[in-house]
Amino acid sequence: MTNKDARTPASVQDDTSPEAGKSIGWHKAYVEGSRPDLRVPVRQVHLTNGQSVTLYDTSGPYTDPLVDTDVRRGLPPLRENWIIARGDTEEYAGRPVRPEDDGIKHTSPRGGLRNLDAVFPGRPRQPRRGRDGQPVTQLAYARRGEITPEMEYVAVRENVSPEVVREEIAAGRAVLPANVNHPEIEPMIIGKRFLVKVNANIGNSAVTSSIEEEVEKMTWATRWGADTVMDLSTGRNIHTTREWVLRNSPVPIGTVPLYQALEKVDGKAEELTWEIYKDTVIEQAEQGVDYMTVHAGVRLPYVPLTANRKTGIVSRGGSIMAAWCLAHHKESFLYENFEELCEILAAYDVTYSLGDGLRPGSIADANDEAQFAELRTLGELNQIAKRFHVQTMIEGPGHVPMHKIKENIDLQQEICEEAPFYTLGPLTTDIAPAYDHITSGIGAAMIAWWGTAMLCYVTPKEHLGLPNRDDVKTGVITYKIAAHAADLAKGHPGAQEWDDALSDARFEFRWEDQFNLALDPDTAREFHDETLPAEPAKTAHFCSMCGPKFCSMKISQDIRREHGGSRAEVEEGMAQKSKEFAASGNRVYLPIAD
């Protein structure tokens, strides 16, 4: 949004750090709320015409040259005083960290001590939880009519009143994921009345990747606009990787506790128990995970519904639970113990992300009986979670062709009482491995227009391998496009001001402004320089498509000069202007020599 309203950034610092490279056209700034410790970061783009444009910023303190960040120390605990001031939580000893939390076993052939360097060296801390097991969730506060600093923070961020934020959370139409053990986050909100959000997945696996890489991917993803990050690690060092990620993350972190629980039973799904799962949830809640995917909707009777599918069950969590149900011929332990799980999550303000373990993995399986049977159960679980004041969002597909997307979200909104929908894609065709950021970006834009609150990104490596840094960036950028296209289509207040600012710059040949306003200034600048490398070209009044000899933008500017003003004025003066145009030599292109 352009900076038209009364609020002005509290400070605008010059980003003179070497990392800033060529991106000197924007600065990190802060908008202050009602109290001095409530400062909402924005990306302030300074245009060459003297105006400025204020954009939403997810990049955290890393882009603030006045903050000295160090991944070995972690980020400052922004929310700590707000949490303590509420007086409803207590510190406690916490669950001891065990070698098996990192997948290390005496029985393992590769067992032994883990690399001690990997232990997070930052300040020691004790976990915190609701005193006497009381719910300390933003939902509970909102229902009581309280506007927390977190709510005010997101209100400033979204340019709405704090009361709107409170209402949407109280109604269950939005969530503000903020574990009391993750004070480092800059609060954000997920709900269809707000800007569409984007999640980026990171995580090592048994095959590849390291702790350092995952932390770097997280900061990299938020730099390009990821609103939350899910750590989907499945290999060794799960606990330690997560600790590093959490302590350094300015955005909410999500996980799938089932993945770690499976590691603890050496990958044998049938050996999973409610006790092991619960212990893992507490372990992660104490670390500060903000939302957890829970596949409690994969019930025993639904497993056979997938037998004749083209691609069966493609969700890892879904297939783990299906395997467990089959092995024991028993109802899912997640479904059976859901109320106890609610009590745990409420005590830390962990948000549910109710997983769609039976989501379709191909166009052929979209919107089938298995998928919708699970969705109805998610609706039921959503109601239970709300009784326990646990914030809840619902995960969605998957692979869905365009003509079945609307049915999908309409049903979710109805069954889940407008709880935020959090969708993976959906992918609108199966035929393009290596381009599934695009097959899914199409579906993502559409479903977000129709109400999805947060989009889970898909990278070019989907179905093929683990994303590297470049893939993470491509995935985030693609999904920021989908999210913003949806914000426009929903008529979100202020969304179009960004497009307008960029289009104005384009029309007026302000190349540097175009680059600085672009979602990805670096690549835009690089592409331009490929065709017209010389520095003067960036101030030239033509673009590299047509060249200097003929330029349609230039002609349009002439028309505006000729015919600007009201319609009446325009028509009245047209003949006269036409004569002047002819008299001026009919210059419709710039006099740059061919």
Added chain:
Amino acid sequence: MTNKDARTPASVQDDTSPEAGKSIGWHKAYVEGSRPDLRVPVRQVHLTNGQSVTLYDTSGPYTDPLVDTDVRRGLPPLRENWIIARGDTEEYAGRPVRPEDDGIKHTSPRGGLRNLDAVFPGRPRQPRRGRDGQPVTQLAYARRGEITPEMEYVAVRENVSPEVVREEIAAGRAVLPANVNHPEIEPMIIGKRFLVKVNANIGNSAVTSSIEEEVEKMTWATRWGADTVMDLSTGRNIHTTREWVLRNSPVPIGTVPLYQALEKVDGKAEELTWEIYKDTVIEQAEQGVDYMTVHAGVRLPYVPLTANRKTGIVSRGGSIMAAWCLAHHKESFLYENFEELCEILAAYDVTYSLGDGLRPGSIADANDEAQFAELRTLGELNQIAKRFHVQTMIEGPGHVPMHKIKENIDLQQEICEEAPFYTLGPLTTDIAPAYDHITSGIGAAMIAWWGTAMLCYVTPKEHLGLPNRDDVKTGVITYKIAAHAADLAKGHPGAQEWDDALSDARFEFRWEDQFNLALDPDTAREFHDETLPAEPAKTAHFCSMCGPKFCSMKISQDIRREHGGSRAEVEEGMAQKSKEFAASGNRVYLPIAD
């Protein structure tokens, strides 16, 4: 489509040429029609399970190892005998080619003889046109009830009856662009009842690029799936570049004659005349251009409607005509001479692509008065063209946010009596220069679902520079995704069989089949190898996302093995199967060592 029907390829040749590289899993094959000289190329993918999948093929003779292609000789004139056999055309001396056709002037400071090597060295030919100026268009034939070989060819290609093709052309709901002077093309059809098509733009400009590069871009674009190619050259050597492109193109070629006309008056729009324009159209029609963009809808009274736009007129053709109208304060010479133009086009079977010179160049300008005023004129011109039996399609936007796309195409279909819509994108947001293939791929998929017959691709270089080879590929692949997603959403017969074949391969861990069925086999294989480079990984029963220890696809296969069959059988046998599952050791993942 998989090869289920009675038709079998006339021949399947082994592609053993070195260029084929690693792509040995598919072969060029031909489906024969009712006569031996009617052989429709297909891409036959051979799967490791013994089945094969037949895909639409646009790549021309270049991918047939039995055809000896040479760009200096040109492609064989496939349609020549069909055209001659109709007996309604005649060869004639034709318009002499002049130096100024290539932008060479004595007065030009850089004038002089062009590089003689660039003259196309292939067989000499005389142009052909309708005898006594009669219309020799596929529309005229279709209206007379004739099914031409071209119509039968596309019927085989689209897997529909020739009568459907004839009907759609006769009704003006489809076009089959096929200039009598471009006998080299493999006929294709553009209409909403058929597969959605993709156009790729190439063309040199005053700034960069050469003839060789443009010919290479054309063959490269068709290799990845471009159904037509537009040569939008604006610099020198326009005539010669076009000759090389036409003689080597297996797909219809489109142009914007106005660009070349402007070169002939040294870029001075006000010096354009109907005579210069008409001469250029004849020059291009004699060369064999299959469809021409004509901006006859940019009328004098509409120019002021653009004055208060955010980005004015962004179409080059539109701004040239607007500048001309302003300079002379006269109605457009294209609008005024439209009937004479129809007579010319009908004599060569050049298809109209009625240009949207006033298309919006920004979200702010979408669906505005200027755009819709022009659209109404295009509807009027469409009716005139049809009177002259000229095949006609209508060009569409531009920049349009998602919620305004449906209104746009619904209005076009109504006003233009369902004439094929040919849209650029539309781009659904302005904020992502360097990613406009994606901002527009989203809009393209949606508008094609709702009825657009052909999509004009957008490359990552849009707004920034001229596309190189990689950009052309990215643009084509992105748009093939949009087109296919739309085919699926429209329920086009056979479209989903491609997705199903790929999803089956994915579910069954047939990696090589996944690659060979992918829109871009090379990149899919490369991405997979990045994570798991070893050759055995391509036969491994796990994917690189989860690794060997746990694999959801594998669990699904177990479920299918356990529970395949009807619902009743499944439920009946479930308890029993569960016991067996437990007895088997509950193997839900492959016994590959960690």
